[in-house]
Amino acid sequence: MKVDIEQLNKSFGTVVAVHDLNLDIRAGEFVAFLGPSGCGKTTTLLMIAGIYKPTGGVIRFGERVVNTVQPRDRNIGMVFQSYALYPHMSVFENIAYPLKLKGVSKDEQRVRVQRSADVMGIGDLLHRRPGQLSGGQQQRVALGRALVKEPDVLLFDEPLSNLDARLRLTMRGEIKALQKRLGITSIYVTHDQVEALTMADRIAVMNEGLLEAYDTPDDLYDHPKTLFIASFVGNPPMNILPIQAALEGDAVILQNDALRLPVRSERALKAAQQHGDLLMGVRPEDVTLSADGALCGEVFVVEPLGREDMIDVRIGQHRLAALVTTEKRIRAGNRVRLDINADKLQFFDPASKRSILWT
């Protein structure tokens, strides 16, 4: 089932929660809504679920406009952050509830619940109450309940955020695998970019009610179209430095009050054509220690990340984060020289905050 969203608007009183949202979700696709909390992604999801009424615009399931269709008639499944299990019902009753409401016979209920529970690996917990289950098990029950009626669309509202880090990793893989296997169109709301990047086919990044980007994870990471995407996607976040670019022979000189960096790259050339102030973005993994690096600064924080150290270098009044191998044993206060991978640079127009490379 494909889902189309056109010009979707939602406001609460005078507060606009979702503004002119356009999205198309292909049948069987796994789409993540990514954004900081309160950016309108959950509101959009609830509109798709039929809990909220859109103020304007259209939501289409296949060819059917579902704006005024009751949630129970949309044939969707939803998994909530709080799991929303019914505490007074056993696991079996929880999973069977959608079937019961559909009027499915008791025998069939039993079969389908068992099947769904087995898929989720909770087949032996059916007689328990939700209160007697661990967080991961509850999450599986919630998923089982969402799946049991074989929904056309599966909605996830930050389903993993209440789990501990380890479990989150496992569940992430399982959900992804399950979705691929069943091929149910899925929409997944999260504020955790790793989840979005690892699970989704496409990611819709939202900010303040607006759709910032709608792309595959790779494109979002490598070709961020806006400054927001660039700084939001990726961990640790991208370094952003104000800069001016000027052509000097075949090299491009990137400079500001504290640094001067001659580079040779296609991207830099493109930037040099844009006169005036620019914002340069570079990911910490693209900053390297180099004895003859063009940049020089003082380390003032070292964050050991295990395999690597992240160092924060002060260059003039600017700061640059870099990932370096632990063997260098850099300490705060050391002066270091840095080099930058010129092929991975990003450039943004400070006024429009849009990329000058990918538009």
Place this chain on the structure above:
Amino acid sequence: MNVDETLSAPLADLSPTTVVPPPWLKMLIQIARNCLVVTVILALLALVFGSILRPALEAVNVNEELTALLSWLLIAAIPPALYLTVGFTARTLRNAHPARALVVALLAATLVYGATLLWNAAFPAAQAAQGQPSLEMTFAQADSGVVIESIVAGSAAEQAGLRVGDVITAIRRESIDLAALQSRIEEEPLGTPFRLRVQRDGEEFQVTVNSIASATGAGNAALSRAAAGRAVALVVTAVGLLVPFNWLPYLLLGVTLLPLLLGYTWLIVATFSQETHGLLPVDSTGSLGGLTLSNWDFLTEVSRRGSVWTYTLNSFAIAVIMTAALLVLCSMAAYALSRMEFRGRRLFLSFTLILHGFPAVTLLIPIYLVLLNLGALPIIGEYIGFNTLGGIALVEIAFGMPFGVWLMKGFFDNISWDMERSALIDGANRWRTFWEIILPQIRPGLFALGIFSFVGGWNTYLIPATFSTGTRIANLPVYIQQLLGETNPINWNEIAAIGLFQMIPILILFVFAQEYLLNIYSGGSKGSS
């Protein structure tokens, strides 16, 4: 030592190891300062109540005795408050140097004792200075009565014709022994005429002797009682200082609860006694004893007013109807108000709030008219009009509703929205969601409201008393009140038994469901706290 000692150590200093014992002088100064502050505050308050508020209230024609009582209490509170102050201050020392703490406490308490003695002497115990009333005779106990041992020459007693050796048998018509005679003389105000029944040589006659102030032993009794009281306070202070237990809150709570405890104790004692004098069971002659089960005969008796079980049944019917209806009604209305969007929601909500504080009990007059009209309805009118159980229950339900809706709304507000959304997505409509998903979640709320409604319906007096006639549908409280009426001799002990009987279901609920009862208001105010 109890579990949450850290939080429940109101009086103890918190970190004994870090306390540096202050110098003796400093501590004594501190004690003196604290005592002074406490005294001044209490005295000021007493002044405000006694000398300012009281006349002010008098001027506007309001009874002033409460303020008088308060001011008196405040003055009386000064000595104990000072003891406590000393205790508080010296207590910091306790953990580090218990022995020194005791010395300081005793020393300071003795000082305070002396000071308050002076204070008390200047204050209301002034009558003690007047001297003890006396009949100017001395007595001895004999088999036949109280024998006069000696008479002051020229005294009123002598002039009345009493002689040594006369036997006093009674004051007025009450026979009396030595102890009773002496305490009577002591207690009655000066100048009280004592009508003594005297026997001399087998003849009986009566004389009246007025009591006068005696020169000797003036006011010792009153003072010694006060002294005993202070000694007790002193001991309590000292013990309180040394016993590592937070006794003060218990003491205060116990004291404030005392009237209630006494009252309920009486209720229980009375049901098994012929009569009671205070808390003591007595028989018909007024002497201790007279325990009986006959007060409970009402359980099987059918009197002119019918059997008590009829009233019980009526009580039960009102309570049950009210509980059931309120549960359904309030949860439905509260659910809509809490979780649904509809035109007029704001209006309804503000209405509920206003009703919450509406003086409905003052509307009994027009409600009577409403009931009359309801009673005129075809078919159902017979069950819900004036003088029907249904009508009474209906008024009770209406009166209980604003609170119930308010309470239930608080509980609904706390239910997770995701739960309800989930149910809707699973395919339920609002009614099923309400019934199958939400209601089971607010079971504590339903219990609380249910119990509260039942208690309310079971105990209700004013409405059945006003809207029923005769005894057909009267409930237990109406029955009890009617037994307390003025046209009938009041048999307190039988009524106490019926009262206790009436309380039994409540007490059972109380024992098994007090947590819900204790939750009742907090649930209701949650929505807005």
Place this chain on the structure above:
Amino acid sequence: MHCAPTATGTFLGMGMAAVTTTQSKRTSSGRPNLTAYLFLMPAVVLVVLFFLIPTILVLYISMTNLTSANFTADIAQMEFIGFANFTTLFNDQFAQKILFNTLFYVLVTMAIFNVGASLFVSLLTTHINRRASFVFRALWLLPRITAGTVYIMMWRRMIADPPFGILNQALGAVGGTPITGSEYVWTFVVIVNGMIGMSFGMVIFTAAIESISKDIMNAALVDGSTMLQRIRYIILPLLRWPLLFVISYQTLSLLTSYEQILLLTNGGPGLYQTEVWALTAYHRALSNYFGNAQWGYGSAFAVVLVVIGVLLAALYMRVFRFRDLVAEPKIETL
């Protein structure tokens, strides 16, 4: 990063309420939701029957000279006399005394018991052993769940003259002079009502004190504060809202409840000594020794209370933070 509040945002309610005219327009444009009305229906019927109609009726009756001698349930037949009853009421020599009685009763009971004692008891019970505190609190609840008639019977015995009275027995034991109930009648009226009223505040204050985060209390403990300091600087400021709630709610309760006074003193002894306004309405209309009930005149007394009640209730809506209450439901479907 600022982000517009969404439905999941916690401050939605505030956002809603902050918006004025256009906002409320939108709210009231919510659809006439049939299901919601069905849910509300039974409650609404009762409200109309036993609150709305009676209020209108009492206003009307207060302007008629309805007495038992010309009694009729038919409104059209009642004799309309305008504001004559109110003139009589304001000319009544005792109206002023009754009014002061009422104010005195409400203020003193409120100050000493409904707020004072309940705060005192909740502070004490939250600072002692949990089990014991539970027992104490439960005991304090007893007066509220005892039938008024039984409770008052108990008290009548408590303050009876010697040799029956419990209080006088206790006084006698310590050598005091006996007191009579009528001497201290206000004292007892206040105590008897206060002991019922205080459980309300106690429950609310206790819940509020217990809901104060343990972290705050522990922080205060670590800072080395004494119990009194903790009460003064942490607990009491946090109790501001429950205090307001209790005061506003209990004022109305005290103002309009008269059952206990009716049963205990019936307004006496002597000249309206403990008569309060609500009781007068009852006496005038529904309880007269010689059998003539003045329904119109009694209603005039009731109307005064209704007006005060509505005014107070309006005030009380402000205290109740009405805005929070109307937080929009987070499901819009249907």
Place this chain on the structure above:
Amino acid sequence: MKKVLGLTILVVVGLLMGSAAFAQETIDISVRCVGGEIDRWRCENFAAVEEQVEAELGISLNLTLTHDAKAWADYKNEFLLAAQAGEAPDIILSGHEDVGAWAPAGFIIPLDDLIAQHSEFEDIVPTLWESQSWDGQVWAIPQDSEARPIFFSRLLLADLGWSEEEIASLPERVRMGEFTFEDMIATAEQAVAEGVVESGYGFYHRPSIGFDWLPYYLGHGGEIMIEDGTLVFDTEAALGAYELIASFAARGVTRPDMIGYDWTQMYTEVAPADQVLFYQGGTWQWADWAVNYIADLGGNDYLLENMGLMLFPAMTEEEGPLTLTHPLSYMISSSSEHPEVAMALLAAVTTVEANNRHAIESFHLGILNAQVEAEPYKSHPVLSTAHYMLDYTRSAPNHPSYSAWANAYWLGITAAHTGEATPEEAVQLAVETLQNELGDGITIR
């Protein structure tokens, strides 16, 4: 099978119709009475005559008798509400003064025509009929009558030094006007001074509102209703009454907290005759005491030995000694469907036999001329000694506004008694209240 079914239906229908026909002859009559246990015959007399009336009228009666001890105010209010709701009992027992309020309201029916049909009523003491009338019609049937005398303790008078003869002749001396109210208070004062009784125990009176207060007003020459039917408040008489009442506590013969005192407590003190010297009460209280308060001291015999009763001594020379009666009456409510049957029942209980049951057990005075001559009334030790009092009785008028009058009068009494107002102020208080509430309906003299 079908046959059986048909037969069954036939039988059931037949039974139903039969019972319906039977039910037609059963007439429901409900009676509402009030009073303590000793007043039980007020209602039970109906049960006693049930069969007789059934036989007379050839009907079957289903009597519902409700008798309890409700407070008067609640009792009357109950009837009021029930009457308007059409649920009033067929027969209600209440004070005769309610005729004044209930007749104009249409709650009860006039009985003139019905009375004529029963000869039993002819024997009723003629003066009693006055109190049953309003607007020229009779609306009620007397149920009992009483005297409200002053009781004196023979024991305490003896303690005071009175001789046997002095005590025995006291009622007669009062009757002759030799022993006045002032003499009585002075005696009480003397008893207090000599310690024979405690201070405040010299003279007890009713602790609450009621009819017992009228003698003070009437004894000072006051009138309540004049012939044209208007209410009067005589300020001079009221002042006299209030001054007298105020003097009780001031002179130390009465407890200052007497008003509002507990009834049971009061009876406990009065009944043994060893604490209270004089007590203003009613004859029926004697019966109550004998049964409920001093049964173990010897009951009635004890009372006869130690207690005596007399008229209210003269307060002024002109009015002389007096007492008050407050007859209770049966009325028939207008919602009664069978007033004739109710009337037949009333006639049946208005016999010497039936009424004596009540009079003897509860020490109320008789209502029938023949009753006085009949045993055991005639030889009853209390009733026979009190019967002469009927010649000195007064009673309250029947007037729709009597209640307002009595309430205002009572206000003055409370004010004067508690010392909240001087007697003059108390009169002013009563006058203002009357004018405020009754306007032109009251004449102040």
